[in-house]
Amino acid sequence: MFKNIFLFEGRIRRTEFGLSIIIDYFALIFLGVIDAVVTLGIVIKFLFFTLLFWFILAQSVKRSHDLGQSGWYVLLPFYNPFFLLFSEGILGKNEYGEDPKKRVNFFNASTSSSILQPPLVRAYQPIAKHTSEDSTSHRYDFVVTKDDTILKKWLDTKVESINMSATQYLIK
Structure with missing residues (x-):
């Protein structure tokens, strides 16, 4: 300081x-x-x-x-x-220098899905990849290591509407 x-x-x-x-x-x-x-x-x-x-x-x-x-x-x-x-500073390095808080961004997602914290892997830093297993109906997001070991997988879906009467727990 x-x-x-x-x-x-x-x-x-x-x-x-x-x-x-x-x-x-x-x-x-x-x-x-x-x-x-x-x-x-x-x-x-x-x-x-x-x-x-x-x-x-x-x-x-x-x-x-x-x-x-x-x-x-x-x-x-x-x-x-x-x-x-x-105001909170920018996470990580920017054009003016290193982050003074020395924070590390372990998760760089380029998708619109909710951000889930991947498990920490000491050997590799997780990398977010956006792929599609079934291109017609579902889109999956993966967090993988550099050797393509899948650490976390989740389905990226968008809900247009919710049927509130479909379940008894949603009705009061």
Whole structure:
């Protein structure tokens, strides 16, 4: 946490961004108190304010990168810091770098079916494949290892309507 705080590249988590806002806020309060007690020169105040602005700008850009967006958005007035603080970052690696949470996406389904968690296999990472055993009526989805061992199979069907009177458990 807090590596390369003045650089604009990479990604940071929500926690680091929130702590950056708090640090910046208290540094501004401290600078105001010091200026009230001891009159600081305008050059010294300008340097401190520039340093704090650069710090929070760099952290905001990195947080924007974690959301998969360009860092230029932080210069827009309506780009809310609360949005940066409370939005979940993108899972896995994106164009701006590795996931700062080090999360791993074990399941990459390209189907419209519900996502089922495949069992963990230590030797291989499961890969989702969409195939069709019987192309006329049913479509099956498989989770397989790299050597095509089937770990999980489920039927992908779409229901147009449900007959509520078909079963006594659905009728009240």
